[in-house]
Amino acid sequence: MSSLDQKFFQDTNVAIPPATDTLALSTAVGTVTTHVAKDTLFWEADPADYIFKVLRGTICLSKLLPDGRRQVARFCHAGDLVGLTASEDYPYSADALTDATTIRIRKCDLDEEFDANPAARESVLAAVQEELSAAQRQLMVLGRKNAVERVASFLIAMSEQALRQGEDGSVVELPMTRVDIADYLGLTHETVCRTLSGLKKSGVVAISDPHRIELLQRDILEDIAEDSEERRCAA
Amino acid sequence: MSSLDQKFFQDTNVAIPPATDTLALSTAVGTVTTHVAKDTLFWEADPADYIFKVLRGTICLSKLLPDGRRQVARFCHAGDLVGLTASEDYPYSADALTDATTIRIRKCDLDEEFDANPAARESVLAAVQEELSAAQRQLMVLGRKNAVERVASFLIAMSEQALRQGEDGSVVELPMTRVDIADYLGLTHETVCRTLSGLKKSGVVAISDPHRIELLQRDILEDIAEDSEERRCAA
């Protein structure tokens, strides 16, 4: 087993939450792959021959309607698996938002790995369950929350992601554009801008650079995200 | 192995799609449980000690915000697994919309089954992947589709469900109320009513009974659901 092989299934960053950790896997064959920003790893409806494990960078998973409307299903960070699906074809496109490194593994090789190492399937099952759980939380965001609540939920989630990476959760780096955020939150980029400006004006966040947001009052942001009497505070 | 045990992992209805089929499992211990309409199988945040396999009836999975706003994550039918989660607690409540029968199995027993029968985990992984894929499709519905498109998508999905059960897909039985549909589609029940009335007026569907909808022009409904120039046809 080469060191590359090992790497696919080991923790690849500071801290990966247990549920998305594929540590238990051990002998699969993968290829380290680098992507520059705006690279497409694969397109929606392409045959799903490979899965990717993100080592570094941010990957954006999105779907399109025939008329061009776009929905971002997920932003993937170090430790996340991309492209694992039961179907023949990818159900979404995957684009690198930043320069990124992944380990790419053929799906059939993964199946072999599963046969050789049942614990591998266990850890992948846990990862998919966690992904499902996140998708269901996002259903609540898209179905029932208003614009401020959506943006607040997003900022809190990004902050928690930063914390998991060992960073300080009080500052959130946003590798994606306002359009990406809007397509993730089911809003327009204008509404995302306006809402962020509102939060800034009310002192809940500070925005020096568009891609760097400081959470000045995290507790209020959490109240806004979760429901909150306080959600009118930041209009 | 009792016949009850067998039953948990076998096809329990006319036709269950491969991806959600848990046929491969064979020796787990489950208990047949009956529920009357409006029964709650479990509440959001209860300890997730059991999973359920639906044999008959419709189960509604939903989440609440503190202020009472509700989002339905999924309607479960015969063959579906309910309550399978990586977390300690259920991430949603499960209510029976109709009288229903399930097989209930302790999570720890399922884990034992997995150890004894690795193929079991494989089939469960496929089921969870299918569920994830459905959730991601629903993200597009909630994030990017308007009212008519959402309702059309829902009717088509229910029709496909009926087809999988061996029924005629041209008539859709809706066991849920307008409020349930609204909470699933991120709309209000008034908007659901109005939209259905619009589709009825334009001749796309017929609604004799509120819970029985006939798809008179399935092709148009599909066009509306998918994007469509035609989506103005039914306002």
Added chain:
DNA sequence: CGCCTGGTTGACCACTATCAAGGTTAGTGG
């Protein structure tokens, strides 16, 4: 330097939520 992409803000308006009323059906008790 000029173009292009991305971000921000404003004016206006449409879609859907909200509020309200009335209708229908099923279940319950007299």
Added chain:
DNA sequence: CCACTAACCTTGATAGTGGTCAACCAGGCG
């Protein structure tokens, strides 16, 4: 059997949130 009640469904009038359209700004790059 019928009256009463309570869900549930439907439709109408009004209002508000967020979308659309438009303009302008800032930064990066050819």
